[in-house]
Amino acid sequence: TTHFHYLEIQKEKIDFSILINITDSLSELDSLKIHSLSLSSTKSLSMEKIIRQFISNKNKITKICLENMIEIEEVYFLIKLCPHLNYLQINSLNTIDIELFVQNIINKIKNDYNHNLRVLCFCISIADDDLVQEFEEMVISQNFFLDYTIKRELNHIYITMKI
Template sequence: MATNQQLTTIKCLILDHFITFNELSSIISYTPDLRRLHFSHRHERDTTIGSMSSIALTNLTYLSLRIFSLNFHDFEIFIGKIHSKLITLSVNISSNDFTYLDAYRWERLILQHLSQLERFSFQYLDHVDNEHRYFEGLNQFCSPFWIKRQWIFDAKIVDEGIVYVVHPYKKRWYEYTDERMVNSSTDLCQCHRLILNITSCDEFNELMKIEIQRILTVVQLYHLEIHDIEMAVDKLLEIIDLFPNLISIKIDSLSLTQANVSCKKIVNISQSTKNTDKITMFYLDNITEMKEVYLLMKLCPHLTYLRIESLGGIDAELFVEEILKKINQECHDSLRWLCFF
């Protein structure tokens, strides 16, 4: 423990290496004026969490930490021993303890020890190959506690596994007007999004299907984003078939040639699932031919909002003329917003 002569005036401390909680306690005993703290903790080196001294950091308002292998119970002990007025908490977690996905435990912890918290975010990495099972608790992050604070729950599938994310709500691409911004508990509960980062359609395999089914035991998903790939239509339909509640999709581009099937056959395939009927918003980063748009209108008959970031080499005036003609011919009267740049 530091003496008065050893105290420093450091206000921001970044410990960009692994330390134990006791090592942390010793270090920050020298920094009573600390306002911002970032550190990484690895549990294999730490067996003394219960004996850790309480830490009085009355000026600390920002805490960011990375956690490896620590169970949630020990994390609760650590938070309980920090006496501060945190405004911002950011936690990055890699652990086999699925209690980190228990929204009610987080709610209790925050109400008991972090009552002044305004900004909260966490990322939890599930490696999927572990044998632990999730607890029963679908959509826990939709309780009034989370809705009031506008902290929303998303998921991402990455090379390492599944990343679950809680973060403050921000306006998204489909909230295209002020009137469309979320303003109710129902809206926020339907903000749950899955992001897929894949570079080849071959990556959508049985393992990814298992990962998606695993996510759906935790949260209902309403929005899907697929990055870094030209998506074949038949593969896109196969993915959509896994999501019964999708209302929006965002993809980079759509490939008709990769699918190697006719538009008529693709539409017939889509009729085998009713999931496309619920999709009302679609974002294409770019297109190369009008047929892609016509096909989307066929696949998603209740589409109300279509956004295209780039028309490629297509003439904008011709594009609008052809789309309006198609709408009139096929009585596609649900489309209300057509945005392109």
């Protein structure tokens, strides 16, 4: 038997149902990289209902890279789809309110009690030390974490939450 541990899907806008089928079929998959996700067929159903109906805890995905995020619900979906997720990287955040986006993602992690997710990585073309400082102030003012680090490497900002 062949086990796949890493999968990169280059198709633009892979439908969420296809992604669910793939993760269901490749139960040993650890890392996933996708270009973008289509949630268009979820509009008539609630996301929670879809997640409860289709998602099992059997997938072992711990790392996801999302190349192009269109809407924040894609990230919420991926967090729910992969209960063992501990590393999430989003590579295209240039056209949104970055601070608000990061704040919403962190709130979602805390509210959904995703205790596995430890590292958020954001690729931001305007990443600089001032943006890192703004993230620091946001984390402190919102009381998100007691123990964390925020660091920048070129245009990547990493928020690492410690247990």
